[in-house]
Amino acid sequence: MLEQHLVALPIILPLIAAPIALLFGRTILTWAFATLISAGACFAAFSLLIAALSEGVLSYAVGGWPPPWGIELRVDAANAFVLFAVTALSTLVLLYSKASASHEIDPDKQALFYTAHLLCLAGLSGILVTGDAFNLFVFLEISSLATYTLVSLASDKRCLTAAFRYLIMGTIGATFILIGVGLLYMKTGTLNMLDLSARIAALEASRTVNTGLAFIMVGVSIKLALFPLHMWLPGAYTYAPSAVSAFLASTATKVAVYVMIRFIFTIFGAEHVFAEMGMDFILMVLAVVAIFKCSYVACVQSNVKTVLAHSSLAQIGYMVLGISLVSVTGLMAGLIHIFNHALMKGALFMAVGAVFYRLGSVNIEAFRGLGKRMPLTMAAFTIAGLSIIGVPLTVGFVSKWYLITGALEQNNWLIAGLVLAGSLLAVVYIGRVLEAAYFKEFPASHDSKDVKEVPLSMLIPMWVLVIANIYFGIDTSFTTEAATSAAQWLFQNNQVLELTP
Amino acid sequence: MNFIFDYYNYWVVVFLMMAGFYIVISANNLVKKIVGLNIFQTSVFILYISMGKVSGGTAPILVEGVTQYSNPLPHVLILTAIVVGVATTAVGLSLIVRIKRAYGTVEENEFENTDDAI
Numbered sequence: 308m309l310e311q312h313l314v315a316l317p318i319i320l321p322l323i324a325a326p327i328a329l330l331f332g333r334t335i336l337t338w339a340f341a342t343l344i345s346a347g348a349c350f351a352a353f354s355l356l357i358a359a360l361s362e363g364v365l366s367y368a369v370g371g372w373p374p375p376w377g378i379e380l381r382v383d384a385a386n387a388f389v390l391f392a393v394t395a396l397s398t399l400v401l402l403y404s405k406a407s408a409s410h411e412i413d414p415d416k417q418a419l420f421y422t423a424h425l426l427c428l429a430g431l432s433g434i435l436v437t438g439d440a441f442n443l444f445v446f447l448e449i450s451s452l453a454t455y456t457l458v459s460l461a462s463d464k465r466c467l468t469a470a471f472r473y474l475i476m477g478t479i480g481a482t483f484i485l486i487g488v489g490l491l492y493m494k495t496g497t498l499n500m501l502d503l504s505a506r507i508a509a510l511e512a513s514r515t516v517n518t519g520l521a522f523i524m525v526g527v528s529i530k531l532a533l534f535p536l537h538m539w540l541p542g543a544y545t546y547a548p549s550a551v552s553a554f555l556a557s558t559a560t561k562v563a564v565y566v567m568i569r570f571i572f573t574i575f576g577a578e579h580v581f582a583e584m585g586m587d588f589i590l591m592v593l594a595v596v597a598i599f600k601c602s603y604v605a606c607v608q609s610n611v612k613t614v615l616a617h618s619s620l621a622q623i624g625y626m627v628l629g630i631s632l633v634s635v636t637g638l639m640a641g642l643i644h645i646f647n648h649a650l651m652k653g654a655l656f657m658a659v660g661a662v663f664y665r666l667g668s669v670n671i672e673a674f675r676g677l678g679k680r681m682p683l684t685m686a687a688f689t690i691a692g693l694s695i696i697g698v699p700l701t702v703g704f705v706s707k708w709y710l711i712t713g714a715l716e717q718n719n720w721l722i723a724g725l726v727l728a729g730s731l732l733a734v735v736y737i738g739r740v741l742e743a744a745y746f747k748e749f750p751a752s753h754d755s756k757d758v759k760e761v762p763l764s765m766l767i768p769m770w771v772l773v774i775a776n777i778y779f780g781i782d783t784s785f786t787t788e789a790a791t792s793a794a795q796w797l798f799q800n801n802q803v804l805e806l807t808p
Numbered sequence: 809m810n811f812i813f814d815y816y817n818y819w820v821v822v823f824l825m826m827a828g829f830y831i832v833i834s835a836n837n838l839v840k841k842i843v844g845l846n847i848f849q850t851s852v853f854i855l856y857i858s859m860g861k862v863s864g865g866t867a868p869i870l871v872e873g874v875t876q877y878s879n880p881l882p883h884v885l886i887l888t889a890i891v892v893g894v895a896t897t898a899v900g901l902s903l904i905v906r907i908k909r910a911y912g913t914v915e916e917n918e919f920e921n922t923d924d925a926i
Binding site: 441 | 889
């Protein structure tokens with residue numbers, strides 16, 4: 308019976324658990340409950356991924372109303388892959404939160420923190436699993452509203468204005484998506500994604516549908532923080548509590564990238580969006596500008612969380628660049644980078660959160676001499692940092708490898724060169740932190756007794772991610788297989804567009 | 809002229825949308841920004857509601873002698889979107905309350921650190 312409803316579990320579990328989590332009264336129980344629920348969702352997502360890889364598509368009619376009339380939940384290799392990454396990251400971040408959140412968030416607000424986290428997870432899973440365009444908007448708003456709350460829970464008062472800015476931008480983005488979906492409905496009379504794609508293909512060029520496409524692309528670009536619509540992101544990631552930064556950086560924008568992929572490839576059809584509307588060129592230019600502009604800004608910041616936030620923006624550039632290559636390899640590079648970036652950025656933000664836990668600051672000066680004081684934390688930061696740069700034997704190398712392969716398949720040497728040049732900038736911004744940590748002395752003015760390694764409950768999730776960074780960098784069979792079948796699936800869906808070199 | 813009168817509902821939508829958007833961008837007061845955001849969202853509600861109207865159709869309730877009904881689905885969808893809008897407003901206003909406590913003002917130009925401006 309449970310297996311029959313497996314598709315709905317990653318949404319239903321956290322959604323039902325969120326209000327229940329409030330009733331426990333004691334923070335430690337709430338934490339244990341939330342972690343357990345998230346682990347359950349992760350397990351369901353893993354079973355879904357296995358099932359999707361072997362069986363293809365799993366469809367579930369909510370409430371027994373068959374699609375296209377009812378809401379359909381639809382899992383294929385693409386969303387099962389991202390869903391697994393999101394739920395796994397959520398579980399690790401919750402494990403990490405026990406020490407980190409109790410240090411950074413008011414005791415009476417901690418139960419609310421776990422509730423908001425579960426709601427956010429429910430929203431993100433919903434976006435990934437749903438096969439209905441309007442339902443996607445609703446889940447997008449559930450996750451976003453929870454996110455605004457999570458960001459505003461930090462003790463630094465600047466998190467409030469950051470959350471407010473995020474709320475304004477996020478709501479505008481979501482409303483744009485709503486307008487786009489409305490225009491599509493006006494023209495096609497359906498909201499089911501597959502039904503939409505069949506009817507849009509039959510319409511050929513309709514101005515209403517193209518306007519809908521424009522609204523949706525701008526709305527999604529705000530949500531995934533594509534340059535130049537990214538201004539909300541650095542503040543939100545910098546001032547949010549560490550656990551929240553780690554969770555959001557590794558999941559929220561990645562899910563928005565998935566939404567973009569879903570709208571382009573499943574609903575509108577790659578041929579229409581890229582060949583007829585020329586969207587690939589726009590996306591490619593914005594992605595390249597994002598990589599360079601945001602990497603450069605990351606090089607000159609003094610707050611390490613801001614550095615990582617700008618680095619996230621650059622990494623989103625790589626994902627969008629993969630999509631804009633319009634080939635199976637390029638799309639696969641984008642998908643695999645969604646998973647890999649979640650691993651590395653999660654580990655980096657956790658390491659920075661550990662530094663904040665001990666020193667109460669994440670300025671680059673605070674990192675001086677930490678290589679000796681907090682060796683495990685800084686080793687985690689180093690390995691995840693190398694992964695961001697794309698050093699061989701880490702997952703970052705795998706993503707960049709496929710991205711460059713995708714570019715070279717089309718003889719696009721310029722893009723291949725730009726990806727490599729962008730990686731060099733990553734060397735600079737990660738290198739600055741490592742230099743402070745390993746080559747500068749620990750300042751004598753600090754009380755050195757307090758600065759020691761963080762509790763195990765923070766180190767373990769961090770190192771699980773670091774080991775995953777190395778493991779999936781060496782044994783790439785699982786991630787590449789999942790990403791390749793996802794990319795092929797997305798292309799097959801509406802034939803086409805195998806660009807031959 | 810027909811272009812204006814036949815599509816007057818869309819003109820209303822576009823006007824409200826732009827007015828709301830402009831308020832969000834230009835207003836200095838955070839509460840006014842939320843008001844602008846509300847107007848912006850409401851315009852989309854009207855877009856949905858007006859698209860469900862079928863000329864000559866009545867409310868979609870089965871009664872004898874009526875064969876033409878308006879499409880109820882956009883209306884139902886927008887009920888959900890209204891709930892989302894109300895929730896967004898609530899979160900926005902509660903953030904403003906906390907900003908007022910922390911900064912002592914809800915005027916953007918009165919924040920001591922200009923980086924904090926929205």
